[in-house]
Amino acid sequence: MNKLNCFYLKNMEARIILFLFFLIGLSLDTVSAQVGLGAQAIINHPGLLKSDKNNINFEPGVGYGFFVRHDVYDYSAVNLDVRYGAVLLKHRAGLPNGENAKYNFSDFSIELLLTYNHTKKTFIYGGIGVGLLSLISEDRIRATYTDQSFYPVFFAGWGYNWATGFDLFLELKGGFGSTEAGPETIPVSGASFNFGFTMYLTE
Numbered sequence: 001m002n003k004l005n006c007f008y009l010k011n012m013e014a015r016i017i018l019f020l021f022f023l024i025g026l027s028l029d030t031v032s033a034q035v036g037l038g039a040q041a042i043i044n045h046p047g048l049l050k051s052d053k054n055n056i057n058f059e060p061g062v063g064y065g066f067f068v069r070h071d072v073y074d075y076s077a078v079n080l081d082v083r084y085g086a087v088l089l090k091h092r093a094g095l096p097n098g099e100n101a102k103y104n105f106s107d108f109s110i111e112l113l114l115t116y117n118h119t120k121k122t123f124i125y126g127g128i129g130v131g132l133l134s135l136i137s138e139d140r141i142r143a144t145y146t147d148q149s150f151y152p153v154f155f156a157g158w159g160y161n162w163a164t165g166f167d168l169f170l171e172l173k174g175g176f177g178s179t180e181a182g183p184e185t186i187p188v189s190g191a192s193f194n195f196g197f198t199m200y201l202t203e
Helices: 003-028
Strands: 035-045 061-075 078-095 099-116 122-138 146-163 166-175 190-200
Touching: 035 078, 061 099, 061 190, 099 146
Parallel strands: none
Antiparallel strands: 035 061, 035 190, 061 078, 078 099, 099 122, 122 146, 146 166, 166 190
């Protein structure tokens, strides 16, 4: 079995694990809990740091994502939610020998959000989480690089309840880690700017 097939099998296993976490989270949820679905657009820069040997780093890129969230604690002005997200991104990296390789990023995450004044017209929130990042390079000649790794994330955001059951949000997210999807270990550390909306199915 070649390296690419092994990567796809490992990637599928990781997705199944995260999906099971999602199902467990929903099964622990109560009937009265608030459940929301959302989508977001992303401007991401995962290449603030460079590799040790060849100074390789990922260039800024764009992408999109979807998520499900539900609350686990709600008291007065403070609300605690769990968010399960999937994000697809595209980036380039300057590899040795002048190659400007394209990379597909797939990011699956589980996050805790602490929101203040969530019932008001505007609100703020922040949180932490863990992501599973899968990378695969695109090239017809050079060998395909693939890898996946877990990494921590932290974020803060501002939201606006523009209609009953809907909100808009702006979010700044940071994370740090590394990947073996290259000729050497490449840092995947940086920040992203996310903006999107949430539609709540239950109130």
